[in-house]
Amino acid sequence: MYYTYLKNSHIEEVATIISTNYKNARLALPILSDKYENIEMHIKRIQKYIDNDDFVLAVESGKVAGFMYGFKINEFKGTAKGVLSIPSIHGIADGYDKNYLYSELYRRASDLWVNTDCYTHAMMMYANDKDAIDSWVMSGFGMLVIDAVRSLDEIIVPNTDNNILIRKVEITDLINMEYLFKGIDEHLSSTPIYLYNHINENYVDEYSNWLRTEGNMLWIAEIGNKIIGYLKTNITEINMDELDDGYTMGINGAYVLPEYRGQHIMARMLNTAADWAIENGLKRCSTDFESANIEARQFWLKHFTPYCYSMIRRIDERNHLNLISMGDK
Incomplete structure (x- = not known):
């Protein structure tokens, strides 16, 4: 050789x-x-x-x-x-x-x-x-x-709290979501993840501009008038080129306030997003996450199957x- x-x-x-x-x-x-x-x-x-x-x-x-x-x-x-x-x-x-x-x-x-x-x-x-x-x-x-992937099948969610509303975001909601966007930035830069991320001081403009692209969606969970979590999905920012075939819904942002975790809120938002994906002819959902992100790892690996590892x-x-x-x- x-x-x-x-x-x-x-x-x-x-x-x-x-x-x-x-x-x-x-x-x-x-x-x-x-x-x-x-x-x-x-x-x-x-x-x-x-x-x-x-x-x-x-x-x-x-x-x-x-x-x-x-x-x-x-x-x-x-x-x-x-x-x-x-x-x-x-x-x-x-x-x-x-x-x-x-x-x-x-x-x-x-x-x-x-x-x-x-x-x-x-x-x-x-x-x-x-x-x-x-x-x-x-x-x-x-x-x-x-990097992980799943079908658009519904996740079975036990003991659903009907006081939690899952819906698509409105532009006017963004001003009331800054603490969520800051929360995910702080979480990703904290122990043991230590992901370097430039902190944006103008989340409202950033997300308003992002939502103008067709297929870019923010799904939110709300109790009363308080937004307690969000899921960010799209069809154009697919992390792996292998899946960028027009039939994949990508996830590139997700966060639930710590005090509301354990109530299947992220699963419920994912189900709502999957319903939208099915209605729009998509076939699968993909996401990627740092393996040192303990909370993310526990959730995504429960519902998604890894298809690519970055070492x-x-x-x-x-x-x-x-x-x-x-x-x-």
């Missing part, structure tokens, strides 16, 4: 590996879209990486055994530059030892990344691929974000900078 970079002769084999890996993910979770099974789509997308030295390939007996590439990001999960590799730009062909081959690909790719001062490395992989997940854990990666590793740049310094002597 030898390692090289992407050439035109490799394109179809790489696209086939991407498509096959996704077919396996969809076989494990049929609710997923069939979008990424299209080999021709992958061929067109991969062509732009031809002759790119950063697109690392493993080749054996003239056949592509595996490949790895990553997008470079400034200030990635911190002040350092980093690299993100999504499932459509890394993969191992059937029949190969994923633990071994991913490790060898990462050995070479990480050298390229670190030598361009990228010290935060993140890998996204389909949840069904246990061998790939194990290989990245052994390479020093830990869980960061979980992260932070390189100690001092060793690399020391090697550079030694080389200058």
Whole structure:
């Protein structure tokens, strides 16, 4: 086996590996879209990486055994530059030892990344691929974000409190929701999540502008005149491109005041949103959340099935900078 970079002769084999890996993910979770099974789509997308030295390939007996590439990001999960590799730009062909081959690909790719001062490395992989997940854990990666999906079936909610009203937001409601928007920002930046987030001082304008886009919805839970929670859904801001097929309702915001949790309020809002999605011809609902978000993890994993894991590793740049310094002597 030898390692090289992407050439035109490799394109179809790489696209086939991407498509096959996704077919396996969809076989494990049929609710997923069939979008990424299209080999021709992958061929067109991969062509732009031809002759790119950063697109690392493993080749054996003239056949592509595996490949790895990553997008470079400034200030990635911190002040350092980093690299993100999504499932459509890394993969191992059937029949190969994923633990071994991913490790060898990462050995070479990480050298390229670190030598361009990228010290935060993140890998996204389909949840069904246990061998790939194990290989990245052994390479020093830990869980960061979980993408999950569910059908639009109703969640059975026991002991419904009829005093809680679930409805679609009105623009005039936003001025009375600022404490909710501040609440989620404070929650995400607190222990043990520590998600850096720029605090917006003008939530009303932000959400008013966001609601102008067709398909963007805020669902709220209300007791009397008090709004106690919200669910933010859309059809255009789907986190995973694999599911961005026009049939997915994405969730990218949710919060219930702590004192009202345990009353199935979020499930009730999700049911109302799902009814809207069904009426509009959608097929599924997706969400993503930080795995360190304990409250979110408990709720979403109860009602959704993971389909993609994002794992992260932070390189100690001092060793690399020391090697550079030694080389200058």
